[in-house]
Amino acid sequence: MLDIGYNIIEFYPIESMVKGVKIYAAIAEKEGELYYLPIEPKLNTFEEAMLQRIIVELVERYVPKSFDLVRTPRQALLNAFTEVLIDTGLYRDLDKGSIVKLLYYVLRNLQGYGPIDVMVRDPYIEDISVPGIGKSIYVWHSRYENLRSPIIVSNEELLREILTRIATLSNIQLTPVRPIVDARTPEGFRVNIVIEPATEPGTATIRKFRAIPFTILELVKYHVLDVDMAAYIWYLVENKRSIIIFGATGAGKTTLLNAIAMLIRPDMKVVTIEDTREITLIHPHWVAMVAHEAPGSITKVTLFDLVKASLRQRPDYIIVGEIRGEEAYVLFQAIATGHGGLTTMHAESKETAVARLISPPMNIPPFQIKFVDAFVHIARVRVHDRLTRRILGIFEVVDVDLKTGKVEFNTVYQWTGEATDTFEFNGSIVFERLAKLRGITTSIVEQEVAERKRILEELLRRKAYSYQEFAREVQEYYTSRRVI
Incomplete structure (x- = not known):
């Protein structure tokens, strides 16, 4: 009502x-x-009284028999509800509509x-x-x-x-x-x-977190980023580059992380490490690990322990839900030795992100900041009187002053602000580095990125936003390198 x-x-x-x-x-x-x-549905006074009586009957009848009303299978509780209605004769005083409403509230209050x-x-x-x-x-x-x-x-x-x-x-x-x-x-x-x-x-x-993750296409649809940025990110992930997503609490870091992780090649071994399980992948060789610290228990497994353990598993990509302590140092060692790395961290700007990384408890040596290929800043912003999320910028590390620890950034993409609500591209030095690494020209790299943009645009045109459909298309692309 x-x-x-x-x-x-x-x-x-x-x-x-x-x-x-x-x-x-x-x-x-x-x-x-x-x-x-x-x-x-609203209960009348009589139905309220019946609900209380039914719940009391359920508790008095079944709890002494070690019948767990909370965790018992739904059908078992439904059977118990039916037995109470019949044995007490309450069903005679209730019509079908009332019984259905009462069942809803019994389930809601006992198992919901x-x-x-x-x-x-x-x-x-x-x-x-x-x-x-x-x-x-x-x-x-x-x-x-x-x-x-x-x-x-x-x-x-x-x-x-x-x-x-x-x-x-x-x-x-x-x-x-x-x-x-x-x-x-x-x-x-x-x-x-x-x-x-x-x-x-x-x-x-x-x-809460979303049971079915957002895809990168859904984020493009909601204008969190544009299709050019999505193609850029796809190309970096495909080539096992490392990315740090940063922003404030509730900015959408984990949502973006999960969407990006879906773009990892399906033949790669991916290890995810989290405090609380939130990342969902479709990769056949995905190993999910969760930190565990039970109060009063001698069993304690930290993010630091899990990142160290992951290095012995020969992963192609290590994804850490969030770095904030000594696990960051181990992750950077992994990135330095050729593993792909994806993670998030709390920071309000790229400068703050670097300052946190090189300070205790993370203690990343300044020269290792260059191992990160891109820093992605996501935030909640107000656009036309409505709060939403946008990627404010994607930044590549150009150089690091080892004396001062100051990092020189190249701003690849930048949000233009509320008035225009678009994204500007300013060129990529990572494209140049990838071209040199692969022994090809930068123009070929740009052509390959443009091809991924074309694929994303075609999927957008077909409205292939959903997790299952988009994941299938990405997997099929990697499997056959087919033209979509």
Whole structure:
């Protein structure tokens, strides 16, 4: 049901847990502020009472029998729901519509995320923030950014319900002995929960990621970059060049990283190393490794450990989700010895990125900065009163002053700003280096890049944006070098 007083701007369906029950999300304006509205079927007073009775019956009947209502297969919970309706005779007082709605709320409250389930299911939501009692739940929407929801955590009971749902599904326990918890949901989303005594009385954040990654074509479609830049990046990756993507939190670094990684030749061995599993590839020889640090456990595997281990596996490409410590030094050693490298880092400018790299705890020797072929700056910007993402620039390392550590950059591509919202090309020295390395002329390199641009334009014309279709086209291109 839609609340009165909101001016609806956008309205779209969300995949429901129960066939026949429709749920939606709406972006709405009220008193000059944008809101995110999760829309679920409304229960009347009688149905509310029946829902509480059914849940109590399920818990009392099955929990003592070690029947895990949260993790049991969906069909088993459906069978238990049906048994309760029949054994108690409740089915006589409920019509089909009411039963379907009650089933939805049973599944949502026992196997879903309760009041925030719609938010978790919405593919456009990137972050969900539960700030505490008396405060609204906020979301970060991929198209509208920070939005308040009408769901207010009105009391400690509701806050406990939400935090418990998140913790249970993430397979963690909340105790005052361990008041700060980082975990992952079954979908792989990042979870951070803080309770008393670290904060009063509790807060939670879920950081989501897209299950099906964006392709480079989708990013071109959304004008994050243009087709010339995509062809340039494709050519670098095809020739095993190394790229660092940098930007602020939420700029879209991992999204861009995943889109670029899809362009790696399918015959290459790729090792991905992450804190939390977010990268998804279709490469047959892909090895995915995730750092592990269980509190109170003697088992601890860091990014540094995994990057070192990856060197013994003879990878063609090493992809590190984000560098911020000593793992960066090992990655640079790998790049120096001929491995391709892709990674991201937090920085507001190319100068800040270099300063972080050559300072503790990364400690990259300044002369090794030249091993990076391109730095890519991605950011959230405002274009025509709407927040979106753009690649602000692609920078190649020309030279490094070993005394001062100052890096001379060549700006290959640069965003022209909000007024024109285009990208300018200023020439590439990496093309010259690749031509020399391969013993060909720069004009041949430029022709090969132009061919990749033509292929991307043809795929754009055919609207072959989707992950599966684009991945198939790239693989077939590499396999047969056919003309698309």
